[in-house]
Amino acid sequence: MKTENHNKAGKLTQLIHGGIDGDERTGAVNVPIYQTSTYRQIELGKNTGYEYSRTGNPTREALEKLAAELEKGRFGLAFASGMAAITAVLTLFQTGDKILISNNVYGGTFRVLDKVFNHFGINYEMIDTTDRQVIETAVQAANVKALYIETPANPLMTVTDIQMNAEIAHKYGKLLIVDNTFLTPYLQRPIEHGADIVIHSATKYLGGHSDLIAGLVVVNDEKLAERLYFIQNSTGGVLQPFDSFLLIRGIKTLGVRMERHQENAIVIAEWLANHSGVKNVYYPGLKGDPGYEVQKKQADGPGAMISFELTDDKNVARFFQGLELVGLAESLGGVESIICHPSSMTHAAIPADIRERVGITDNLIRLSVGIEDVKDIISDLDSAINYAG
Ligand SMILES: Cc1ncc(COP(=O)(O)O)c(C=O)c1O
Numbered sequence: 001m002k003t004e005n006h007n008k009a010g011k012l013t014q015l016i017h018g019g020i021d022g023d024e025r026t027g028a029v030n031v032p033i034y035q036t037s038t039y040r041q042i043e044l045g046k047n048t049g050y051e052y053s054r055t056g057n058p059t060r061e062a063l064e065k066l067a068a069e070l071e072k073g074r075f076g077l078a079f080a081s082g083m084a085a086i087t088a089v090l091t092l093f094q095t096g097d098k099i100l101i102s103n104n105v106y107g108g109t110f111r112v113l114d115k116v117f118n119h120f121g122i123n124y125e126m127i128d129t130t131d132r133q134v135i136e137t138a139v140q141a142a143n144v145k146a147l148y149i150e151t152p153a154n155p156l157m158t159v160t161d162i163q164m165n166a167e168i169a170h171k172y173g174k175l176l177i178v179d180n181t182f183l184t185p186y187l188q189r190p191i192e193h194g195a196d197i198v199i200h201s202a203t204k205y206l207g208g209h210s211d212l213i214a215g216l217v218v219v220n221d222e223k224l225a226e227r228l229y230f231i232q233n234s235t236g237g238v239l240q241p242f243d244s245f246l247l248i249r250g251i252k253t254l255g256v257r258m259e260r261h262q263e264n265a266i267v268i269a270e271w272l273a274n275h276s277g278v279k280n281v282y283y284p285g286l287k288g289d290p291g292y293e294v295q296k297k298q299a300d301g302p303g304a305m306i307s308f309e310l311t312d313d314k315n316v317a318r319f320f321q322g323l324e325l326v327g328l329a330e331s332l333g334g335v336e337s338i339i340c341h342p343s344s345m346t347h348a349a350i351p352a353d354i355r356e357r358v359g360i361t362d363n364l365i366r367l368s369v370g371i372e373d374v375k376d377i378i379s380d381l382d383s384a385i386n387y388a389g
Pocket of ligand 1 (some may be wrong): 084150179181203213215
């Protein structure tokens with residue numbers, strides 16, 4: 001597809017033909033895997049545009065271009081993991097700076113700020129990024145340099161208004177960083193709502209098959225992009241050529257997968273909400289969920305991540321034992337349904353008192369709804385809830 005047509009194409013077409021479409025030299029329909037660390041130079045001081053694969057690799061570049069297009073940004077960067085992407089973004093800041101983070105960001109994001117960046121004097125403060133007054137008060141401090149949000153946020157599926165956060169951040173000259181892992185650009189494009197930096201754990205829905213670890217960053221501003229490319233090359237957490245290829249391959253089917261993930265999730269969330277063994281269901285696709293309206297305004301769908309709590313008479317450990325089809329595992333966004341216990345797994349890095357304050361109870365269960373037959377997922381969950389007491 002010609003570059004000028006990329007932005008006019010539909011979402012499904014862009015996923016398949018966006019970025020660099022195939023290989024011009026041979027006509028191969030897929031971007032080749034340039035599995036090389038270095039490139040022979042033409043003559044002293046003259047190269048082909050590539051010198052060394054930490055600095056640039058054609059397979060990674062095809063992915064980076066695709067990511068930028070899908071997120072409606074101008075520049076994309078691919079990293080060895082979501083955490084490597086987050087770390088690269090956080091190294092934009094300096095000693096004395098403070099980042100405001102949403103109450104329930106991913107545990108690893110909290111951990112890297114709390115246990116790594118604090119060694120360098122970069123601080124964080126957890127705030128309720130759904131509350132305009134709270135943000136407006138916190139963001140005005142001179143040392144605050146950025147707001148960092150996830151929406152829906154992990155694991156209570158709290159929806160944050162991206163546009164509201166962008167407006168407040170920009171009013172005081174701060175950056176808005178959005179982790180868009182849960183919805184992907186197929187369902188939500190934060191740059192369209194004013195975000196400055198979009199981050200992904202591409203390990204999840206973008207890869208889609210639980211077979212790779214990868215991270216992405218997309219920005220619009222050229223100066224920010226230059227700094228991030230400098231950081232990427234200097235610190236070296238780049239995505240490898242084979243993994244870049246796998247990710248491009250995964251992204252081609254993102255649309256059909258997301259549609260099916262979401263179709264299943266809506267049925268399962270409604271079923272859970274009506275189950276006598278379940279007391280709370282957190283899913284922004286349910287009418288009555290506090291995030292329902294904002295989610296509808298800023299996204300093309302609620303996604304397929306659901307959290308819920310069993311009633312107090314149920315034993316959570318027995319519930320997990322009772323599952324057969326749905327796997328107890330970290331991660332999310334693969335074709336298979338995966339379930340986890342946030343307080344002892346994904347969010348264990350967050351101290352118990354903070355977990356309690358933000359509502360991550362020991363009773364909370366997080367489900368990544370796969371694309372299996374929905375009746376099979378429901379039947380497995382039902383048996384496990386019954387087994388739990
Ligand atoms: C929302 C979110 N952001 C970032 C990450 C970190 O990504 P990775 O595991 O690819 O390093 C995760 C991982 O679970 C996540 O769920």
